Amino acid sequence: MSEQLIERIRNKDQLAMNQLYREYIGLLSSVCYRYVPMEDDVKDILQNSFIKIFTSISALEYRGEDAFRNWMVRVVVNEALLFLKNRKKLQYTDVGTATLQQIADEGEPEIERLSSAELHQLISELPDGYRTVVNLYVFEGYSHKEIAKLLNITESTSASQLFNAKRLLEKKIRKMLEGRK
Amino acid sequence: MKENWVKKMRQKLEGHQMAPPPGLWESIMQQMEAPSKPVRKPAAIWLRYLAAAMALLIVGFFAVYDSSNDGSDTNDSFLAEKVIKEELSAENEKYDIQLLPEEKALPKPLIAARNELDNIEESSSEPVTEDASMVPHQQTRTQDEQQMVTQHEQQTMPQREQQVSEPANHYPSATKASRKRAVGKWSLGVNTSGGLLALGQPVNNYSNVYISYMTAFQGTTDNSAYSRSIIRSERVSLMTHHPPVRLALSLDYQLNRNVALFSGINYSFFHSEYVIPQENLVLNNQRLNYLGLPLGLSWKLWSTTHLSFYLSGETMIEKCLNREPWQWSVQASAGVEYAFTRHLGIYLNPSLGYYFDDGSSLKHYYKEHPLSPSIELGIRLHLAR
Numbered sequence: 001m002s003e004q005l006i007e008r009i010r011n012k013d014q015l016a017m018n019q020l021y022r023e024y025i026g027l028l029s030s031v032c033y034r035y036v037p038m039e040d041d042v043k044d045i046l047q048n049s050f051i052k053i054f055t056s057i058s059a060l061e062y063r064g065e066d067a068f069r070n071w072m073v074r075v076v077v078n079e080a081l082l083f084l085k086n087r088k089k090l091q092y093t094d095v096g097t098a099t100l101q102q103i104a105d106e107g108e109p110e111i112e113r114l115s116s117a118e119l120h121q122l123i124s125e126l127p128d129g130y131r132t133v134v135n136l137y138v139f140e141g142y143s144h145k146e147i148a149k150l151l152n153i154t155e156s157t158s159a160s161q162l163f164n165a166k167r168l169l170e171k172k173i174r175k176m177l178e179g180r181k
Numbered sequence: 182m183k184e185n186w187v188k189k190m191r192q193k194l195e196g197h198q199m200a201p202p203p204g205l206w207e208s209i210m211q212q213m214e215a216p217s218k219p220v221r222k223p224a225a226i227w228l229r230y231l232a233a234a235m236a237l238l239i240v241g242f243f244a245v246y247d248s249s250n251d252g253s254d255t256n257d258s259f260l261a262e263k264v265i266k267e268e269l270s271a272e273n274e275k276y277d278i279q280l281l282p283e284e285k286a287l288p289k290p291l292i293a294a295r296n297e298l299d300n301i302e303e304s305s306s307e308p309v310t311e312d313a314s315m316v317p318h319q320q321t322r323t324q325d326e327q328q329m330v331t332q333h334e335q336q337t338m339p340q341r342e343q344q345v346s347e348p349a350n351h352y353p354s355a356t357k358a359s360r361k362r363a364v365g366k367w368s369l370g371v372n373t374s375g376g377l378l379a380l381g382q383p384v385n386n387y388s389n390v391y392i393s394y395m396t397a398f399q400g401t402t403d404n405s406a407y408s409r410s411i412i413r414s415e416r417v418s419l420m421t422h423h424p425p426v427r428l429a430l431s432l433d434y435q436l437n438r439n440v441a442l443f444s445g446i447n448y449s450f451f452h453s454e455y456v457i458p459q460e461n462l463v464l465n466n467q468r469l470n471y472l473g474l475p476l477g478l479s480w481k482l483w484s485t486t487h488l489s490f491y492l493s494g495e496t497m498i499e500k501c502l503n504r505e506p507w508q509w510s511v512q513a514s515a516g517v518e519y520a521f522t523r524h525l526g527i528y529l530n531p532s533l534g535y536y537f538d539d540g541s542s543l544k545h546y547y548k549e550h551p552l553s554p555s556i557e558l559g560i561r562l563h564l565a566r
Contacts, residue, residue, distance in 0.1 A: 014210065021206060026198025033199055043202035050209045111189040116197040119190065138187050139194065166186065 003062050010058045017054055024069065028076050030120065034135050035080035037124045045083050049076045077140060081150065084132060109173040122172045130165035137162050232482045232490045232515070365564045368433040370445070372530070372559025375426035422546040423452045429557070431475070439481040447473035449499065451545045469545060471508065473499035479516075489518045493530070506539040508547070518561065530557040 008016035028049065032042045052075055062068060111119065123131060136142045136150065137158075144158040151158070431445035451469040477495025484490070492515050499508040514532030521527070532555050536547035547553060 014213075017213075018206070021209070025201045025205070027196070029199040029201045030194070030197045034194075039202045043205055043208065046201065046205055047208050047212060051212055054209075054213060108186065111186070111193060114193065116193050119193050120197060120199070138190050 006057060006060070006062055006068075009054060020053075021050065024072055027069070028072060031073055031076050031139075032080055034120060034123055034139070035077065035132065036083060041083060045076065045079045049079045052079070077135075081132070084128065085151075109170050109177060111173060113177055114173060118176060119173075122169060122176065125172065126165055126168060129161050130168060133158055133161040134165045134169070228482050232492075238515075366435040367564040368435075368441075368561050369564065370429075370431040370433065370528070370559050370561040372429050372431065372528070372557045373427060374429070374530075374555045374557040375424050375449075420544060421454045422544070422549055423454075425449045425451045425546055427555075427557075429475075429559070431559075433479070433561075441479045441481075442477075443479060443493075443495070444474065444476050447471075447475060447497070447499070449473065453545055467545070469504070469543075470502040471499040472502060473497045473508075477512075487520050489520070489526075491516055491518070501543075504541070504543060506541040506543060508536060508539050510534050510536045510547075512555075514557075516557075524563045526561045526563070528557075528559055528561055530559075531555075532557065 005016050005019060009020060025046075028046060029042065032045050032049075036042055036045060049072075053072055060068075060071065114122075123134060126134065132151065133147060136147045137144070142150065144155045144162070147153075147158040148155045427447055427449045429445055429447040431443055433441045433443040435441045449471040451467070451471070453467040455465045455467075475495050475497040477493055479491050479493035481489055481491045492513070494511070494513050496509070496511045499510070501508065512532050512534035514530045516528055516530035516532075518526045518528035534553055534555060536551045536553065538548075538551070
C-alpha cells in the first residue's frame with residue numbers, strides 16, 4: 001500500500017479503490033465473520049465499512065502500511081459492534097459455570113493443532129456475548145474496562161464472559177481434536 | 182491457557198483471510214455512485230408512536246363525531262321540542278291519541294307535523310257543530326294556544342328574522358399544511374375539502390326555527406251545514422346547514438428538512454336552507470362566500486420513499502364576501518402524502534378546527550359546529566430548485 005494509491009483514492013479513482021479492496025478484503029472479511037457469522041449481515045457491514053474507508057480516507061494521515069491496515073480493521077470492528085448493538089440485542093449467556101469449571105480441569109487443548117479456519121469456525125460458533133468479548137479481548141487487545149465501556153456492561157460481566165468463553169472454546173477444541181482420532 | 186492462550190489464538194488467526202460475500206464490490210460501487218444521500222436514521226420510536234396516536238385520535242374523532250347534534254343548537258331545539266312535547270301531550274289528552282311505536286321513534290318535529298296534519302284532516306272532514314260541549318273546549322284550547330303562540334313568536338321570530346334576513350357570515354377553513362420532499366424549497370398545492378364530509382352527513386344539521394301562527398277562518402260548505410272552528414296551524418321550519426365546501430391554493434416553503442411554513446388563499450362556500458319538512462317546502466336558501474388567508478407550520482414526522490406523514494397547525498382569517506363578519510379559526514391536522522414522483526404527490530389531511538364566534542348573529546354551519554373536523558384531499562407540486 002503506497003501513499004500514491006491512497007492519493008488516487010482521494011481523487012475518486014475507482015481503479016485505485018478496487019485495488020485497495022482486493023488487497024484487504026480477505027483480511028477484513030475474516031475479521032467481520034468473527035463478529036457476525038451471517039453472510040448477509042457481513043455483506044452489509046463490509047459495504048458500510050468500505051464506503052466509510054473510501055470517503056474518510058482523505059482526512060487520514062498516512063503513517064505506514066501497518067497503521068493503515070489497523071485503521072481499516074478498526075473501521076470494520078466498529079461497524080460490526082454497531083450492528084450488534086443496534087440490530088441484534090447482545091445477550092450475555094451463562095452456560096453453567098460448574099460445567100465449565102469441570103472442563104477447565106481437564107487441561108489446555110492444543111490450539112496449534114487446529115487450522116486457522118477451524119479456530120475461526122469455533123469462535124464464530126460461540127454465543128454472541130462470549131464471541132464479542134473474546135474478539136475484543138483476544139484479537140483487538142482491549143482491556144475489560146474498555147470492553148465494559150464499549151458494550152455498556154460491567155467489567156465483571158466482561159471478565160465472566162471471557163472466562164466462560166474460554167472454557168466453552170476449550171471444550172469445542174477438544175471435541176474437534178478428538179474427532180480426528 | 183490464560184495469556185498464553187490469548188497469544189496462541191492471535192498467532193493462529195493472524196493473517197487469516199476469508200472469501201467476501203458475493204456481490205460485495207458491486208454493492209459498494211453502486212452505493213458510491215449513487216447520489217450522495219444523507220444517511221437517514223430510522224424515525225425515533227416516540228415519533229412513530231406520536232404519528233400513530235395522532236392518526237388514532239383523528240380517526241376516533243371522525244368515528245364518534247356527530248355533526249348533526251353537537252349541542253350548540255340546544256336552545257332552539259330544546260324550546261321547540263319542549264313546546265312540541267307539551268302540545269302533543271295536550272293533543273293526546275284531548276283526542277286520546279296514542280303514539281304508535283314507530284311514531285315514538287320519529288323525530289319530534291316530524292311527529293308534530295304528522296299530528297298537525299291529522300288535526301287538520303279531522304277538522305276539515307268532520308262536521309263541526311255548535312255543540313256546547315265542544316265550544317268551551319276549543320275556546321280553552323285557543324287560549325292556551327294563543328299563549329303558546331305568543332311565547333313562540335317572542336322566542337323564535339327574532340331568530341327567524343336573523344336567519345332569513347342575514348346572510349351567513351362564518352367561514353370555515355381548512356387549508357392545510359404542506360410538507361416537502363427533497364427537490365426544492367417551494368411547493369404548490371391545490372386541495373378541496375368539505376365534499377367528503379358532506380357525503381357522509383345526513384341533512385339534519387339544522388337549527389330549529391319555530392314558526393307558529395294562528396290561522397283563523399270560518400269555513401262554510403255549500404249547504405252551510407258545517408262551520409269550521411278556528412284551526413291552529415303550526416309549522417316547524419328547520420334551518421339546514423350543509424358542510425361548507427372549500428377550494429384552496431397553498432404555497433409551502435421548506436424552512437429545514439422537516440419544517441415548512443405555508444400560506445395560500447382559500448375560497449369557501451356555505452349553503453343553508455330553511456325548510457318546512459312536513460310540507461317538503463324550501464323557504465329560502467342562504468349562500469355565503471368567504472375568502473381566507475391561512476398561515477401555518479407543518480412538521481414532517483416520518484417518511485419513506487413514497488409516503489410521508491406530517492403534522493400541521495395553522496390559523497386563518499376569513500372575510501365574508503356577502504356580509505361584514507370576519508371569521509378567525511385555528512386548526513390542527515395530521516396528514517399523509519403519497520408521492521408519485523419526486524415532484525408530484527397526492528395528500529390527505531384529516532383535520533380538526535375550531536371556529537371562533539365572529540360576534541354576529543349570522544347562522545351557518547360553523548356557528549352550529551364550532552369544533553369541526555374536515556378532510557382535505559389535494560395534489561402537491563414540489564417545485565424544482
